[in-house]
Amino acid sequence: xxxxxxxxxxxxxxxxxxxxxxxxxxxxxxxxxxxxxxxxxxxxxxxxxxxxxxxxxxxxxxxxxxxxxxxxxxxxxxxxxxxxxxxxxxxxxxxxxxxxxxxxxxxxxxxxxxxxxxxxxxxxxxxxxxxxxxxxxxxxxxxxxxxxxxxxxxxxxxxxxxxxxxxxxxxxxxxxxxxxxxxxxxxxxxxxxxxxxxxxxxxxxxxxxxxxxxxxxxxxxxxxxxxxxxxxxxxxxxxxxxxxxxxxxxxxxxxxxxxxxxxxxxxxxxxxxxxxxxxxxxxxxxxxxxxxxxxxxxxxxxxxxxxxxxxxxxxxxxxxxxxxxxxxxxxxxxxxxxxxxxxxxxxxxxxxxxxxxxxxxxxxxxxxxxxxxxxxxxxxxxxxxxxxxxxxxxxxxxxxxxxxxxxxxxxxxxxxxxxxxxxxxxxxxxxxxxxxxxxxxxxxxxxxxxxxxxxxxxxxxxxxxxxxxxxxxxxxxxxxxxxxxxxxxxxxxxxxxxxxxxxxxxxxxxxxxxxxxxxxxxxxxxxxxxxxxxxxxxxxxxxxxxxxxxxxxxxxxxxxxxxxxxxxxxxxxxxxxxxxxxxxxxxxxxxxxxxxxxxxxxxxxxxxxxxxxxxxxxxxxxxxxxxxxxxxxxxxxxxxxxxxxxxxxxxxxxxxxxxxxxxxxxxxxxxxxxxxxxxxxxxxxxxxxxxxxxxxxxxxxxxxxxxxxxxxxxxxxxxxxxxxxxxxxxxxxxxxxxxxxxxxxxxxxxxxxxxxxxxxxxxxxxxxxxxxxxx
Numbered sequence: 001x002x003x004x005x006x007x008x009x010x011x012x013x014x015x016x017x018x019x020x021x022x023x024x025x026x027x028x029x030x031x032x033x034x035x036x037x038x039x040x041x042x043x044x045x046x047x048x049x050x051x052x053x054x055x056x057x058x059x060x061x062x063x064x065x066x067x068x069x070x071x072x073x074x075x076x077x078x079x080x081x082x083x084x085x086x087x088x089x090x091x092x093x094x095x096x097x098x099x100x101x102x103x104x105x106x107x108x109x110x111x112x113x114x115x116x117x118x119x120x121x122x123x124x125x126x127x128x129x130x131x132x133x134x135x136x137x138x139x140x141x142x143x144x145x146x147x148x149x150x151x152x153x154x155x156x157x158x159x160x161x162x163x164x165x166x167x168x169x170x171x172x173x174x175x176x177x178x179x180x181x182x183x184x185x186x187x188x189x190x191x192x193x194x195x196x197x198x199x200x201x202x203x204x205x206x207x208x209x210x211x212x213x214x215x216x217x218x219x220x221x222x223x224x225x226x227x228x229x230x231x232x233x234x235x236x237x238x239x240x241x242x243x244x245x246x247x248x249x250x251x252x253x254x255x256x257x258x259x260x261x262x263x264x265x266x267x268x269x270x271x272x273x274x275x276x277x278x279x280x281x282x283x284x285x286x287x288x289x290x291x292x293x294x295x296x297x298x299x300x301x302x303x304x305x306x307x308x309x310x311x312x313x314x315x316x317x318x319x320x321x322x323x324x325x326x327x328x329x330x331x332x333x334x335x336x337x338x339x340x341x342x343x344x345x346x347x348x349x350x351x352x353x354x355x356x357x358x359x360x361x362x363x364x365x366x367x368x369x370x371x372x373x374x375x376x377x378x379x380x381x382x383x384x385x386x387x388x389x390x391x392x393x394x395x396x397x398x399x400x401x402x403x404x405x406x407x408x409x410x411x412x413x414x415x416x417x418x419x420x421x422x423x424x425x426x427x428x429x430x431x432x433x434x435x436x437x438x439x440x441x442x443x444x445x446x447x448x449x450x451x452x453x454x455x456x457x458x459x460x461x462x463x464x465x466x467x468x469x470x471x472x473x474x475x476x477x478x479x480x481x482x483x484x485x486x487x488x489x490x491x492x493x494x495x496x497x498x499x500x501x502x503x504x505x506x507x508x509x510x511x512x513x514x515x516x517x518x519x520x521x522x523x524x525x526x527x528x529x530x531x532x533x534x535x536x537x538x539x540x541x542x543x544x545x546x547x548x549x550x551x552x553x554x555x556x557x558x559x560x561x562x563x564x565x566x567x568x569x570x571x572x573x574x575x576x577x578x579x580x581x582x583x584x585x586x587x588x589x590x591x592x593x594x595x596x597x598x599x600x601x602x603x604x605x606x607x608x609x610x611x612x613x614x615x616x617x618x619x620x621x622x623x624x625x626x627x628x629x630x631x632x633x634x635x636x637x638x639x640x641x642x643x644x645x646x647x648x649x650x651x652x653x654x655x656x657x658x659x660x661x662x663x664x665x666x667x668x669x670x671x672x673x674x675x676x677x678x679x680x681x682x683x684x685x686x687x688x689x690x691x692x693x694x695x696x697x698x699x700x701x702x703x704x705x706x707x708x709x710x711x712x713x714x715x716x717x718x719x720x721x722x723x724x725x726x727x728x729x730x731x732x733x734x735x736x737x738x739x740x741x742x743x744x745x746x747x748x749x750x751x752x753x754x755x756x757x758x759x760x761x762x763x764x765x766x767x768x769x770x771x772x773x774x775x
Contacts, residue, residue, distance in 0.1 A: 074154040074189070075107045075472040076450055078161040079442060081182050083435045085165050088174035091269045091596075093604055094283040095231055097438040097480075097487035099168050101292065102220065103161050104480030106212055108473040108701070110156035113208060114142050114149050115470075120700045122477065123219070124212055129290040131222050133215040139201035140208065152205040153469065158189055159209025160216075167217050173273045224288035235307035236284035236495055243504055245594050248583040249511050256508040256526065257320045257333075259498050259599040268592040272434070279597035287311055287492025292481030293689075293696035294488065297754055302496055309496040312489040313688060315681035318499055318601045319371070321526060326515055328529035332371060336675035337505045338529070339380050343670050345534065346383050347425075347561040347588055348577035349418035349647040356396045357420050359629065359655035360410040361388060363399035364662035368683045374676050383417060384666065400655045403628035410629070413653065418577075419646035423634045425588050425671035426641060427652060428605060428664045437605050437664075438483035441612040444630075444660070445479055449616070452626045459702060461621020474701040475619055482615050482693035486607040489685050491598065499601030502672050503587055503594060510556050510582030521554030528556050528582060535559075535582070544581060556582040561672075564591035567643050574643040587672025590642045595673060602682035603674045609661035610686025611693065616657045618694040623656045630654050661686075688754065721752055722769040730772045738766055 072080075082103045086096045109124040113135075125135030143149045162182050169178045186193050197203045198211035220227050226234065242263035244251045253260055259281065267275040287310035300314045319332035329338045346353070355361070365387065369377035379386050382395065389395050402409045428440075435443060450457075450472055457471035458464065466474075500508075506528075513522025516530040520537050528535050538544050538555050545553050557579050563586035566575040587595055617623050631651040637644055654660040665683065668674040722730035724738065738750050742758050750758045752765040 071454060072446075072451065073469045073472045075111075075157060075469055075476065076446060077185065078107065078158060079103070079446065079472075079476060081165060081185055082161065083439050083442060084181055085169045085172070085178045086435045086439050087272075088178045089169055089172035090273050090275075091434050091436055092231070092282055093436040093438060093608075094286050094289075094487040094491050095225075096436045097483045097608075098220075098225060098289065099164075100438055100442060101480035101484035102168075102216055103164055104473070104476035106160035106164060106209075106216060107157040108477040109212055110160050110205075110209055111153045111470065111473045113137075113140060113156065114153045114205075116142065118703050119474075120703055122700055123216060128219060129223065131219045133212075133219065136201065141204055150469065154189075155191065155205040156209040156212070157473070158186065158191055159195075159206045160213045161209075162186055162191075162193070163210055163213035164216065167213075223290040225286075231283065233281065233283070233285045233495075236281060236498075237305065238281060239305070239498065240504075242278055243507070245503060245586060245591075248507075248581065250504055250507045253504055253508055256323070256505055257500055259500055260504045261597060262503070262594045264592065264594065266592055268590070269597075281495070282596075282598045283487075283491040284495030284498070284598070285309065285492075286488055286495065289488050291485045291488045293692040294485050295692070295754070298489070298688075304496055304498075309492065311492045311496050312485075313685040314493065314496075315602065315685065317497060318677045318681075321505075323526040326525040328516060329531075332677070333505075334509070334529060335374070335380075336677040337502055337509070339378060340502045340669055340672055340675050341506060341558060341560060341585070342380060342534065343383055343421070344560040344585075344588065344672055345577055346421050346670065347418050349416035349422075349645065351416075351418060351577065353417040354414050355417045355420055356412045357415045357650065358410045358413040358653050359400045359403075359659065360412055361396040361399045362653075362659060362663070363387070363655070364658045366658050368687070369680050371677075371680075374680070377680070378669075378676050383421065383670070385662070403655070404624060405628035410653075410655065413650055415650045416647060419634075419648065419650070421670040422588065422643075423639055423646055423650075424652065424663055424667040426639065427632065427634070428667035429589070429671060429673075437608040438487065441483065441608060442476075442479065444612075445475060445616070448625055448630050449620065450475065458621070460618065474697070477701065478615055478619065478694050478697035479612065481697055482611045482690050483608060485689045485693055486604070486611045486686060489689060490602055490604045490607045490682060493602050493685075494599040494604075497599065497601050499599045499678070501595045501600045502675060503585070505675075506585045507583050510558075510585065513554075514556050522556065528558075530556075533559065538581070544579060547581060552581060558582045558585060560585060561588055564642065570642050570644065572644055574645055589671060589673070600674055600678045602685065603665065603668055603678040604682075605668050605674075606661075606665040606679045606682035607686040607689065609664035610683045611690030612686075613657035613661035614687055614690030615694045618691070623658060625654060625657065625660075628655055630660070722766050722772065723774050724750065728774045730766070730769045730774075735766065735770070738763065 082100060086099070089096070105123050109121045112119045112121045113124055121135075123133050125137065126133060143152060162185070165178065165182050169175055172178060183193060191206070195206050196210060197207045198214055200208035200211050225231055238259070238261060240255060240258045240260045241252050243253065243260040244263050246265060250260065251263075261278050261280065263278045267278070269275055269279070285307075291312070294312055298312050300311045302309050302311050302314070319336060321331070321333040325331075327334065329335045362384075364385065367377070376386060379389065382389070384395075388398055390398060400410060434440075450468070454468055455465070457466045457468060459466060459471070459474070509526060509528040512524040513527040514520060514530050514535075514537060515523070515525055515527040517523065520530075522537070530536060535556060535558050538552050538557050540553055542553075542557070544557055545551070559579050560577060562575040562578050562580050563584070564575070565584070567573045589595065620626070631653050633651050634646055634649065636646060636649040639646060652663070654663065665679050668679070669676065722734055724734040727733065738758070742763070750762060752762045755761065
């Protein structure tokens with residue numbers, strides 16, 4: 001069977017398993033919301049989240065009306081429209097993180113323009129990176145009646161986001177469906193899409209929404225994203241030839257430490273869109289984009305290959321392979337990619353290994369290992385974290401003792417390890433019609449916090465109950481800012497270091513042979529280390545000795561997930577784990593996708609997920625998901641896309657936001673997308689970004705509360721650290737403010753050394769600057 005035939009059957013399985021409701025499918029042209037079977041509420045504690053509930057007979061219609069089952073705010077409805085527009089576009093995490101952020105700005109500022117409390121606008125009437133958005137506040141009529149004011153906020157934000165989506169997604173591959181969706185959203189709200197005035201002094205809320213969108217669209221042409229040229233890079237050049245996974249090897253890779261684009265005969269991207277050409281590196285110069293809460297101290301300006309890169313939160317270089325030294329898995333580069341190989345061997349649900357995947361066993365304490373601690377953090381042989389095992393190496397029972405909300409222990413959920421690894425690889429990949437990782441966290445926010453706690457929202461989980469619309473727009477601003485800053489940070493690093501992916505690294509070593517035994521064939525310092533039962537040399541008696549019409553004796557073979565060549569019909573077949581030639585290794589991904597179109601180091605998933613977890617902890621005032629448990633169903637033989645499975649139905653379960661973020665990070669290793677080297681540094685970046693974004697957002701949305709820490713929206717630059725009150729000098733007033741924040745675990749302006757805690761080192765740095773006058 002050809003790869004093309006397999007892909008079509010693969011895509012057919014998506015259609016069948018989604019109950020004929022897959023949104024904008026590239027082959028079937030469906031225009032209803034994707035993943036209907038999977039978008040069931042995780043925690044069973046609230047009504048179903050926002051669904052697009054279209055009957056099967058209408059599955060081929062051009063648009064779909066939101067179900068009235070869920071009680072959601074207008075802001076939530078428009079966020080769903082942004083997420084749907086993302087699913088209808090090419091998978092571009094950087095671009096979509098920016099769009100989510102910009103739509104969140106519009107919703108928040110439309111709300112804040114009519115607010116009579118201390119909340120500050122972010123863009124309206126402000127100057128961002130040299131761009132000023134004028135606003136005559138006195139000319140805007142703010143109704144005294146609360147209901148009328150609320151309606152004005154809803155109308156303004158609806159027009160604003162409608163205009164932004166029309167602008168940003170007009171050229172997307174499924175633009176027609178997106179435009180129909182947002183048109184009918186406006187119709188449902190009885191709003192006239194033909195109204196184009198920006199004269200808010202005369203026409204009020206609808207004109208304000210149009211004006212804000214017009215201004216933000218204009219600002220977007222100046223923010224460093226190069227939107228006018230479809231976000232293309234201006235200097236970066238790919239150094240290595242494209243890898244062609246459908247043929248053995250790397251297609252001539254010379255430097256194993258550099259990135260290769262993936263060239264396929266039939267390619268469908270992460271959002272389910274058909275690609276007609278090999279996608280180039282996405283966003284290698286994204287570090288030039290203006291961020292939200294990024295600070296000057298986070299920036300490094302670095303040179304490589306004749307290009308200047310603005311790199312944020314630079315973790316330093318990853319491990320590199322020295323091709324001249326005979327080393328085994330004691331080498332950091334080989335150890336990292338060897339773990340990806342080992343975990344690929346886990347993807348067999350019939351191997352007899354059973355795991356309890358409930359929070360009683362899968363707990364993550366938030367720790368982040370250094371390179372020297374990787375072997376103490378990741379369970380190289382058996383999978384997952386070492387903290388999931390007891391002192392004797394037995395899995396399970398090391399998790400959360402009980403649900404803090406119910407006081408009851410978490411019920412065990414025994415699942416084949418092979419099913420767990422495959423399901424999380426698919427779930428966190430967000431496929432096949434992906435809202436991409438930043439959008440995925442908006443989906444989780446919507447369904448498990450905004451929906452589950454409707455009518456009960458409190459900022460930081462404390463203080464008075466906040467009206468739902470207000471909480472939604474403030475939460476969106478904070479999360480949108482964090483996801484945007486993660487994209488800038490992670491992709492700035494990806495672009496500068498231009499690091500390889502496992503599909504290239506593993507095949508590169510396989511092409512060279514083995515590095516363990518000089519008495520065996522194909523001995524090479526850059527080869528794969530031999531491990532009996534995992535990595536061996538093909539001999540004359542091996543079933544692979546004559547494979548694909550060629551003599552393979554002396555080549556290296558590996559025991560791993562066998563890949564798409566062993567899947568005839570995705571509806572009923574699974575590849576399983578067995579011996580294959582190492583130069584034919586595939587990640588656990590769809591054969592039409594293989595690996596994302598950008599470098600590996602650092603992991604975007606790990607950054608996005610850790611940032612979201614940190615931010616949601618702060619937002620809710622708890623490390624736990626509402627009710628202490630969030631669940632996502634994986635129905636038997638329906639959830640997986642490119643092969644059959646899982647072999648039994650079960651739920652992904654998370655007690656805490658950190659547990660979910662950890663699972664997202666680990667999923668990329670079972671999925672063959674990242675080695676630990678890409679993961680751990682990115683967790684640290686996400687931690688810093690998420691905390692910074694929340695606290696900066698707080699100075700805008702609740703400045704009267706943030707003032708407890710001296711925050712009034714002012715974040716000092718590198719030029720005048722220590723001037724917390726903005727009076728032009730570092731003095732006693734600033735010292736008093738610093739002392740009020742001493743001991744607090746947050747990354748506001750008092751965290752002068754960016755350690756995420758205000759401590760003695762920050763006080764010493766401040767005293768060294770005492771009495772300085774700002775330039």
